[in-house]
Amino acid sequence: MANVPEDLHYSKDHEWVRVEGNEAIIGITDYAQDSLGDVVYVELPKPGDEFATNESFGSVESVKAVSEVFTPVSGEVAMINESLADEPEKVNSDPYGAGWMIRVRMASPGEVDSLLTAAEYEDFTKAEKE
Amino acid sequence: MVEFGGWDMPVQYPSGTVEEHLRTRKHSGLFDVSHMGEIDVHGPDAIPFVNRLTSNDVTKLTDGQAQYSALTTPAGTVVDDLLVYRFSADHLLLVVNAGTTDKDWNWVSSHHAGENVELNNVSSEYCQLALQGPEALTILQKLTDLNLTDIKYYHFTRGPVDGVQSIVSRTGYTGEDGFEVYAAAEQAEKLWNKLLDAGNFGSDSGVLPCGLAARNTLRLEAGMSLYEHEIDETTTLIEANLGWICKLDKGEFIGRDALSKQKDSGPNKRLVGFEVVERGIARDGQDVVIDGQTVGRVTSGSPAPYLKKNIGFAYVPTESAILDGEIEIDVRGRLVKAKIVKTPFYKRSK
Numbered sequence: 001m002a003n004v005p006e007d008l009h010y011s012k013d014h015e016w017v018r019v020e021g022n023e024a025i026i027g028i029t030d031y032a033q034d035s036l037g038d039v040v041y042v043e044l045p046k047p048g049d050e051f052a053t054n055e056s057f058g059s060v061e062s063v064k065a066v067s068e069v070f071t072p073v074s075g076e077v078a079m080i081n082e083s084l085a086d087e088p089e090k091v092n093s094d095p096y097g098a099g100w101m102i103r104v105r106m107a108s109p110g111e112v113d114s115l116l117t118a119a120e121y122e123d124f125t126k127a128e129k130e
Numbered sequence: 131m132v133e134f135g136g137w138d139m140p141v142q143y144p145s146g147t148v149e150e151h152l153r154t155r156k157h158s159g160l161f162d163v164s165h166m167g168e169i170d171v172h173g174p175d176a177i178p179f180v181n182r183l184t185s186n187d188v189t190k191l192t193d194g195q196a197q198y199s200a201l202t203t204p205a206g207t208v209v210d211d212l213l214v215y216r217f218s219a220d221h222l223l224l225v226v227n228a229g230t231t232d233k234d235w236n237w238v239s240s241h242h243a244g245e246n247v248e249l250n251n252v253s254s255e256y257c258q259l260a261l262q263g264p265e266a267l268t269i270l271q272k273l274t275d276l277n278l279t280d281i282k283y284y285h286f287t288r289g290p291v292d293g294v295q296s297i298v299s300r301t302g303y304t305g306e307d308g309f310e311v312y313a314a315a316e317q318a319e320k321l322w323n324k325l326l327d328a329g330n331f332g333s334d335s336g337v338l339p340c341g342l343a344a345r346n347t348l349r350l351e352a353g354m355s356l357y358e359h360e361i362d363e364t365t366t367l368i369e370a371n372l373g374w375i376c377k378l379d380k381g382e383f384i385g386r387d388a389l390s391k392q393k394d395s396g397p398n399k400r401l402v403g404f405e406v407v408e409r410g411i412a413r414d415g416q417d418v419v420i421d422g423q424t425v426g427r428v429t430s431g432s433p434a435p436y437l438k439k440n441i442g443f444a445y446v447p448t449e450s451a452i453l454d455g456e457i458e459i460d461v462r463g464r465l466v467k468a469k470i471v472k473t474p475f476y477k478r479s480k
Contacts, residue, residue: 037343038148040433041411041440059462061411063147063433064343066462085409 002031002125005096009112010121011072013054016096019112024073027100028060028091031125037062039091042084044101049077053111057102060091073111075104134342135228137165142341150344151435154304155478158263159340159348160325163303163310164318167231168256169224169238173247176222180214183241183384185367187377191216196284196301199375201226201237202385206366206392210234211357213301215286223297225258227357241384257318261325261337262308262348264478269329269337270309274298278309292324303345305352305476350441351434353403353474359414359429360401360443369397369445371473399426400451403473406440406459410466417460418444425450428459434475441475442468 004010009017014032018025033039041061051057051071060067080102084090091099106112116124131138139162142150153159171180181188186199195216201209210230215223226234235251242249261270271278273292278300281287286299297312313321329337340348346356355361361370368376368389378390406412412431417424431442446457453472458465 037142038146040148040435041409043410061433063151063347063435064141066411066413 002029002034003096004030004118004122006118008096008118009072009115010118010124011054011070011115012124013070013072015069015072017072017112017115018096019109022106022109023078024075024104024106024112025100026057026072026102026104027095028069029121030095032067033092033095033099036060036067037064039088042088042091042101044080044084045077047077047079051075051077051104060088069101071104072115073104073109074107076107077102078105079103132342135165135231137228139165140341141343143339145338147341147343147347148435150338150340151347153335153338154263154306154340154344154348155436156264157335158261158265158269158308158329158337159304159344160322160329160337161260161262161340161345162257162318162322163260163345164257164315165228166258167226167228167234167251167253168312169226169235170250170252171222171224171247172220172250173245174220175245175247176220179242179245179247180222180224181380181383183238184212184214185372185377185383185385185389186214186375187380188214188216188222189380193218194285194287196286196299198284200361200367200372201234202367202383202389203363204385204388206368206385206388207363208357208361208365208367208370209237209363211355211361215297215299217288230357255315256312257315257321258310258312259318259321259325260302260304260308260310261329262302262304262306263337264307265329265337266306266308269325270298270311272328273324281309291321294321296321303352303354304348305354305474306348306478346430347432347435350430350432350443351436351474351476353476355443356430365401365445366392366397368392369399370401397448399445400448401429401443402446402451402470403475404442404444404457404459404468405471405475406442406466406468408467410459410461410464411440412442412459412461412466412468418446419458419460419465420446420450420456424460431459437476439475441471443473446470
C-alpha cells in the first residue's frame with residue numbers, strides 16, 4: 001500500500017505539495033515512484049523559471065520510460081533539489097523527503113485549496129488501479 | 131503487463147528492471163520467452179529451401195547446431211531475424227519473433243516453390259524459457275543429466291529437463307552465457323517453477339525472473355539488434371552491420387543481388403552505437419543531429435544499467451559513421467551530445 005502523508009496536498013498527476021508559508025515544495029508521490037520503477041534520471045528547471053498551474057516543469061525517467069512532472073500550483077522556482085542529478089534514486093527511496101524536486105514561490109497560495117487531500121488522493125489512486 | 135506481439139507480458143517483475151538486469155550479468159536471470167514463434171521445416175529439401183530464404187549459409191550447419199540469420203526481401207531488407215536450428219539434414223526449426231510470426235509464416239509458406247518440404251507453424255506448441263547469466267549452467271545442470279558443458283555456444287541437444295522432453299540450446303539474447311529451453315507449452319509453468327527453485331529464487335544472489343524491459347536493456351548493452359528497431363523492411367542487412375550473416379557466395383537467395391550490389395557500392399546510411407556524453411537519455415525514435423541538420427534516427431536508446439551509461443543505436447549517413455564521431459540527439463527539444471562508439475557496448479569476460 002502506497003504511503004500518503006496526511007499533511008500534504010496532491011494532484012491528479014501524482015505530485016504532492018507541502019506548503020511552507022508562501023512557498024510550496026513539490027515532488028512525486030510514493031504511488032507514482034512505485035509505478036515508474038527505478039528512477040535513473042531527473043530533469044528539473046532552473047531557479048527563477050516561472051510556471052503556470054499544471055505546466056510541465058521537468059521529467060522523471062526510469063530505465064523504460066519518461067514521465068513529465070507538472071506544477072500543481074503556479075509560481076516562480078526558488079530552489080531545486082540539485083542532489084537528484086547524482087542521486088535520482090532518492091525519488092524512489094524517500095519520495096516525500098530527500099526526493100523532493102522543486103520549491104516554488106506561489107503566485108496564488110489559494111490554489112492549494114483546489115488540490116486533493118490525502119484521503120481524496122488515496123481514493124483517486126484506488127480508482128485508477130481498478 | 132503490456133501487450134507484446136499478441137501476448138500479455140510483464141515489463142518488469144517486483145524487483146525492478148535494474149536489479150533484474152544486474153542479477154543476470156552477475157548471477158542469473160530467467161525469462162519467459164514463450165512468445166517467440168517456431169516454424170518446423172521437414173523434408174529432403176529442408177536445407178536448400180531455407181537456404182534460399184535466408185541470408186546465412188544453412189549448409190554450414192551440422193546436426194545440433196544453431197545459426198543466427200535473417201529472412202530477406204528481394205531488396206535485401208529484413209522480413210525478420212531468426213535462429214535456424216538443424217536437427218538433421220532433413221529437419222530444421224526456425225525460431226522467429228513474436229510480433230512477426232504470422233507475417234513470417236505467410237512469407238515462408240508463400241515462397242515455397244515446389245521444394246519437397248512440409249512446413250508447420252508450431253508456435254503454440256512450444257514454450258521457451260531462457261536462463262541466462264554466469265550461473266545459468268550450474269543451475270540448469272541440477273535439473274538434467276545432459277552434460278551441459280559439452281554443449282558449445284550456438285549448439286543444442288535434446289533430452290529431459292526435470293523429466294520434461296526439451297530442446298536445450300546454448301543461445302541467448304543477453305550477452306551472457308546461458309541456455310534457451312524449449313518444451314511442450316503445457317510444461318511451461320512447471321519448468322519455470324523448477325528453474326526458480328534450482329536457482330534459489332528469493333536469496334540475494336539467486337535467480338530472478340526478468341521482464342521485457344530487462345530483456346531489452348541486456349540485448350542493447352550486448353549490441354544485439356531488435357526487430358522493428360534496428361532492422362525492418364526498410365533497412366538492409368548491410369546498413370544494419372549484419373554483413374556477417376550475409377553469405378553472398380553461398381549461392382542464390384532472396385535479396386542476394388541487392389545485398390551484393392550494396393556491399394560493392396557502399397550503403398548511404400549505417401547503424402552505429404553511441405554513448406551520450408552529456409546529461410540526458412536518448413530514446414527510440416529521437417532525431418540524430420549533425421551540424422544543425424537532422425541526419426538520422428535513434429533506433430534504440432536507453433540507460434545501460436550495468437555500464438551505467440546512456441547508450442543507443444542510430445542510423446547516420448555513412449560519411450558520419452566514424453568511431454568517436456560527435457553527434458547530437460534531440461531529446462524532447464534539447465540537443466544532447468553523444469559520440470559514436472564501438473559495439474557491443476558490453477562484452478563478458480570469458
